[in-house]
Amino acid sequence: MNRYLADEAATNALAEEVFAALPADLADWTLLLSGELGAGKSTFARAFIRAAGHEGPIPSPTYTLVEPYKFASLSIYHIDLYRVADSEELRYLGYNELDDGLCLVEWPERVPELANDADLILELRYEGDARLASIRGLSERGSALIQKIN
Numbered sequence: 001m002n003r004y005l006a007d008e009a010a011t012n013a014l015a016e017e018v019f020a021a022l023p024a025d026l027a028d029w030t031l032l033l034s035g036e037l038g039a040g041k042s043t044f045a046r047a048f049i050r051a052a053g054h055e056g057p058i059p060s061p062t063y064t065l066v067e068p069y070k071f072a073s074l075s076i077y078h079i080d081l082y083r084v085a086d087s088e089e090l091r092y093l094g095y096n097e098l099d100d101g102l103c104l105v106e107w108p109e110r111v112p113e114l115a116n117d118a119d120l121i122l123e124l125r126y127e128g129d130a131r132l133a134s135i136r137g138l139s140e141r142g143s144a145l146i147q148k149i150n
C-alpha cells in the first residue's frame, strides 16, 4: 500500500489509522519503521503512541535504545537501532528480555534478522517537501491488516 503524505499531519493520520486497524490484543506485534534521517519515523511512532492513549512527552530512544510505554492492557516499546551494530549487540542490550508488547522499531536495517519476526514494514521516502509511505505486510496477520486499511 502506498500513500502520499503531504505534511506531518498526514503522517500522524496514517499512524492513527494503522493503530485503529490493529486487533485489541497487540502483544507481540512488531512494526518496522524504515527511511532516511528525518523521513518521519519518530513522527509516526509518536502519533501511534499517542493514539494508544499516552499523554505527555515521547523522548527519542536514540540513546536509551528502548522507551517503554505501559498501558492498562498493553505495552508499547519504541526502539531506535540507529546506534546498534548487529543482532548480537541487540541481544546483549536485552532486546530478547522485553515483556510482551508491541515494538515500533526505527532503523530496522541495522538488524536485518528482525524482519523474520515482524508484521509490518513502513518505508518513508522524501517526495520534495512531502513524503511517500509504503506499507507492506511481513506476516499473514500484517498483510491482512494492510488489506483492511487500503
Ligand SMILES: Nc1ncnc2c1ncn2[C@@H]1O[C@H](COP(=O)(O)OP(=O)(O)OP(=O)(O)O)[C@@H](O)[C@H]1O
Pocket: 005, 006, 007, 008, 009, 010, 011, 035, 036, 037, 038, 039, 040, 041, 042, 043, 044, 106, 129, 130, 131
Ligand atoms: N509527511 C510529511 N511531510 C513533510 N514533513 C514531514 C512529514 N512527516 C513528518 N515530517 C517532518 O519531518 C521531520 C521528521 O522527523 P523525525 O524525527 O520524525 O524523522 P526520523 O525519520 O525519526 O529521523 P531519524 O532518522 O533522525 O530518527 C519532522 O520535522 C516532521 O515535522
Ligand SMILES: [Mg+2]
Pocket: 041, 042, 043, 080, 106
Ligand atoms: Mg527518529
